[in-house]
Amino acid sequence: MKIAIVGAGIVGSTAAYYLSKEKEVEVTVFDHGLGQATKAAAGIISPWFSKRRNKAWYRMARLGADFYQELVSDLGNDGYDKSFYDQSGVALLKKDDSKLDGLYEHAETRLEESPIIGELSIKNASTLPEFTGFNRYLYASGGARVEGAELTATLIKASGFEKLEGQVTLSPLDDGTYEIDGQTFDKVILACGAWLGQTLEPLGFEVDVRPQKGQLRDYFFEGMDTGKLPVLMPEGELDVIPFAGGKISVGASHENDQGFDLTVDEAVLEVLEEEAKTYFPDLSTDKSFSERVGTRAYTSDFSPFFGEVPELKNVFVASGLGSSGLTTGPLIGKNLVDLVMNRPGNLDSTDYPVANYIKKQD
Ligand SMILES: Cc1cc2nc3c(=O)[nH]c(=O)nc-3n(C[C@H](O)[C@H](O)[C@H](O)COP(=O)(O)OP(=O)(O)OC[C@H]3O[C@@H](n4cnc5c(N)ncnc54)[C@H](O)[C@@H]3O)c2cc1C
Known part of the structure; x- marks a missing residue:
C-alpha cells in the first residue's frame, strides 16, 4: 500500500512514525514547513485545568497528554533521545489567588482518570524563589513541556x-x-494544519479552517539552571516556559486578524515581555x-476534527487543533494510522466529525 x-x-510526523511499524506500507512525507x-x-x-465544556475535546486532550508516555517510551525503545519531553511540572497563577482553591477542586475531580497529573497542590510562592509577583500557585507535577521541532x-x-x-x-x-508530485498513492493523510483549505478548495470543497498567528520569544541565559523550573501559567495569554540549558520561552500571542502573516511584531512581543517581567x-x-x-x-467552533474526507475515499484528514494541538496532535496522528489501517483507534472519529468542517460545494 x-x-x-x-x-x-x-x-503528520506521528502518523509517519506509527505507519513505519506497519507491514507492507510504503510512505512518502511531503512538507512545506x-x-x-x-x-x-x-x-x-497540561489540559486538566481547562473549563471548556466540550466533552469530546477534553477526552481527546486528556488522552493526548497520557499518550505522550507511550510515544516517549516507543521512541526510547527504538533508541532515540527523549529529551524533547520533560514533565517539569506546571504552576498556575490567578490574579485573585482565592480562585486557586476552586481550580484545585476542579482538577482534583480529574485525578482518578488522569493519574498522570501527579502531585496536585496549592503551594506558597516561597517554594518557587526564581519567580516573583504572586503569593500562591497551583502545582501539578505531571505537567510537561515539549520541544515540538525536536520531536x-x-x-x-x-x-x-x-x-x-x-x-x-x-x-x-x-x-x-x-497523484501527488508525480507519484501515485492508494491512501493519503492530509495533516496540513492551517493550510488545509489550500489543498482541498481547488477540488471543490469548502473548508472551515482559519489561520491564527502565534508569536513567542525564546530568551537565552548563560549558566542559568532552567531545567528544573516548572512552566509558569498566569491568567490570560502569557506563559513562561523554562527549558533545560538556559532557555526561557515567553508567549504566545493569539492573533485572529493577521491571516498567514509571519512577520515578527515587536509591539506584541514587548507587551508579553513586560508582563513576564512581573x-x-x-x-x-x-x-x-x-x-x-x-x-x-x-475552526468556527474551535473544535478539532479528524477522519475520512466525505466524497474522497481513502483520504484522511486532521485539522483545527488550535492552541492545544501539541497536546492532542500525537494521539490524533496515531488514530489516523488506525483509520488508514482499517481498525478502531481509542478515539471515535464520529465525535470529531469531518463533515462539519469540510463540505463539497454543489
Ligand atoms: C505560538 C504557538 C504556541 C503554541 N503553544 C502550544 C502549547 O503550549 N501547547 C499545545 O498543546 N499546543 C500549542 N500550540 C498549538 C500547536 O502547535 C498546533 O495546534 C499543532 O502543532 C498543529 O499541528 P499540525 O500538525 O496540525 O499542523 P502544523 O504543525 O502547522 O503542520 C502542518 C504542516 O503541513 C504543511 N503543509 C500544509 N499544506 C501543505 C501542502 N499542500 N504541501 C506540503 N506541505 C503542506 C505545512 O507547511 C506544515 O509544515 C501552539 C501554537 C503556536 C503557533
Whole structure:
C-alpha cells in the first residue's frame, strides 16, 4: 500500500512514525514547513485545568497528554533521545489567588482518570524563589513541556521514510488512487494544519479552517539552571516556559486578524515581555533572544476534527487543533494510522466529525 502524508507537523510526523511499524506500507512525507505551528509552539502539555465544556475535546486532550508516555517510551525503545519531553511540572497563577482553591477542586475531580497529573497542590510562592509577583500557585507535577521541532525531527528520522520539501497538490485519479508530485498513492493523510483549505478548495470543497498567528520569544541565559523550573501559567495569554540549558520561552500571542502573516511584531512581543517581567525579573537583565512565529489552525467552533474526507475515499484528514494541538496532535496522528489501517483507534472519529468542517460545494 502506497501512502502519502502531506504535512510533517506533529500530526503528520506521528502518523509517519506509527505507519513505519506497519507491514507492507510504503510512505512518502511531503512538507512545506513555512509557518508550521508545531515548530513555533510553546509546548505546554497540561489540559486538566481547562473549563471548556466540550466533552469530546477534553477526552481527546486528556488522552493526548497520557499518550505522550507511550510515544516517549516507543521512541526510547527504538533508541532515540527523549529529551524533547520533560514533565517539569506546571504552576498556575490567578490574579485573585482565592480562585486557586476552586481550580484545585476542579482538577482534583480529574485525578482518578488522569493519574498522570501527579502531585496536585496549592503551594506558597516561597517554594518557587526564581519567580516573583504572586503569593500562591497551583502545582501539578505531571505537567510537561515539549520541544515540538525536536520531536517531529525525531519522529521522521525514526520512521525512516523520505520527507520531500515543498508545497504539493492533490489530484484524484479515475481508478480511485491519488497523484501527488508525480507519484501515485492508494491512501493519503492530509495533516496540513492551517493550510488545509489550500489543498482541498481547488477540488471543490469548502473548508472551515482559519489561520491564527502565534508569536513567542525564546530568551537565552548563560549558566542559568532552567531545567528544573516548572512552566509558569498566569491568567490570560502569557506563559513562561523554562527549558533545560538556559532557555526561557515567553508567549504566545493569539492573533485572529493577521491571516498567514509571519512577520515578527515587536509591539506584541514587548507587551508579553513586560508582563513576564512581573513574574521573572531576570528578563530585564542582559539577554539574547530570538523569535518564533507560527500559524495555528482553528475552526468556527474551535473544535478539532479528524477522519475520512466525505466524497474522497481513502483520504484522511486532521485539522483545527488550535492552541492545544501539541497536546492532542500525537494521539490524533496515531488514530489516523488506525483509520488508514482499517481498525478502531481509542478515539471515535464520529465525535470529531469531518463533515462539519469540510463540505463539497454543489
Ligand atoms: C505560538 C504557538 C504556541 C503554541 N503553544 C502550544 C502549547 O503550549 N501547547 C499545545 O498543546 N499546543 C500549542 N500550540 C498549538 C500547536 O502547535 C498546533 O495546534 C499543532 O502543532 C498543529 O499541528 P499540525 O500538525 O496540525 O499542523 P502544523 O504543525 O502547522 O503542520 C502542518 C504542516 O503541513 C504543511 N503543509 C500544509 N499544506 C501543505 C501542502 N499542500 N504541501 C506540503 N506541505 C503542506 C505545512 O507547511 C506544515 O509544515 C501552539 C501554537 C503556536 C503557533
